[in-house]
Each structure stands twice: as structure tokens, then as C-alpha cells.
Amino acid sequence: MALLSGALGAAVVLLATRQRWAEGTATVAGGGFPLTARGSDVTGVPAALAIVGLAALVAVFAVRRAGRLLVSGLLALSGAGIAVAALVSASDSSVLDEKAAKVSGDTSATVDALSHTAWPYVAAVGGLLILLAGLLALRYGGRWPAMSGRYERGTDRPRRTARPADPERPEEIWKALDRGEDPTGA
Numbered sequence: 001m002a003l004l005s006g007a008l009g010a011a012v013v014l015l016a017t018r019q020r021w022a023e024g025t026a027t028v029a030g031g032g033f034p035l036t037a038r039g040s041d042v043t044g045v046p047a048a049l050a051i052v053g054l055a056a057l058v059a060v061f062a063v064r065r066a067g068r069l070l071v072s073g074l075l076a077l078s079g080a081g082i083a084v085a086a087l088v089s090a091s092d093s094s095v096l097d098e099k100a101a102k103v104s105g106d107t108s109a110t111v112d113a114l115s116h117t118a119w120p121y122v123a124a125v126g127g128l129l130i131l132l133a134g135l136l137a138l139r140y141g142g143r144w145p146a147m148s149g150r151y152e153r154g155t156d157r158p159r160r161t162a163r164p165a166d167p168e169r170p171e172e173i174w175k176a177l178d179r180g181e182d183p184t185g186a
């Protein structure tokens with residue numbers, strides 16, 4: 001459930017930040033000029049935290065004990081940060097005002113007929129899904145399986161020694177060669 005929630009939340013946030021969050025009209029030489037601002041124009045925080053959340057989501061399964069608690073906390077905090085940043089930016093008009101000033105050539109120009117879309121709230125919902133994944137990982141992560149320590153550095157286990165190849169059996173000679181051994185014993 002946590003994996004699904006986190007992955008879905010990150011996908012929703014990344015999708016929402018690519019959509020139009022605000023639109024308005026700048027008055028230029030007596031006429032109106034339509035302006036729009038995507039979520040990534042308004043704030044880059046949700047998309048960046050969604051990528052952090054995805055990395056933390058993968059790392060939750062790669063670490064154990066205290067590391068898992070730390071990564072789960074990071075996952076939860078990134079979800080909360082996304083939700084807060086999206087909600088704070090939902091009514092932000094400064095990006096459109098900057099675009100209006102650039103288009104009109106007047107630094108005091110602002111946007112008229114400003115409207116906001118629902119995409120910032122969709123991004124906030126995605127952040128809440130990532131927050132849910134982090135909270136689930138904090139609560140139940142200790143019971144989840146971890147990646148094998150088989151390939152970790154410093155784990156010296158005694159290796160089995162293969163019995164010498166019987167020269168009368170060609171398949172054993174080939175197996176010895178496959179293992180990198182000299183089947184002639186020389």
C-alpha cells in the first residue's frame with residue numbers, strides 16, 4: 001500500500017506541476033494579451049520534492065533499522081512539503097505579474113482577470129499520498145523485508161571448494177573450465 005501510494009503520489013505531483021496553474025490577461029497598447037503560468041513556473045518545490053520522495057521510496061526497501069526510519073521520515077516530510085508548497089502557491093500571481101511587466105514593458109503592470117485552476121490542489125493531494133506512504137513506512141516499515149546483504153562489503157563467507165574434475169567425464173572438465181579452474185591439475 002505504501003509503495004503504491006508513494007508512486008502514485010509522485011506521478012500525480014509531477015503531472016500536476018506540468019499543467020497550467022494560473023491564467024490572466026495583460027493590457028498591452030489598449031488590447032488584452034493572454035498569459036498563463038504552469039506549476040513549474042510558479043514554484044519548483046513540489047516537483048523537486050516529488051523526486052526526493054521517489055528516491056526515498058526506493059531507499060526504504062534498501063535500508064534496515066535506523067536507516068529505514070530516517071528514510072521513512074524523509075519520505076513523509078517530502079510529502080508534507082509538497083502539500084504545503086502547492087497550497088501556498090495556489091493563489092500566487094507574482095509569476096503572471098512578472099510576465100505582464102515583461103510583455104507590456106511597464107514594470108508596474110499587473111494581470112487582469114486572474115483565475116487559478118485546480119492543478120495546485122491536485123499536486124497537494126499527490127503530496128498527501130506521499131505523506132501517507134511515509135507514515136505507513138514509519139509505522140510498518142520494521143516488518144518489511146530488506147534487500148539481501150549477500151553482496152555487502154566485508155561479508156567473508158567460506159567458499160566451497162569444488163572437487164577435482166574426473167578426466168574420464170568430459171562434462172566435469174567443461175564445468176571446471178566454466179568455473180575458471182584448470183581441469184588438468186597442472
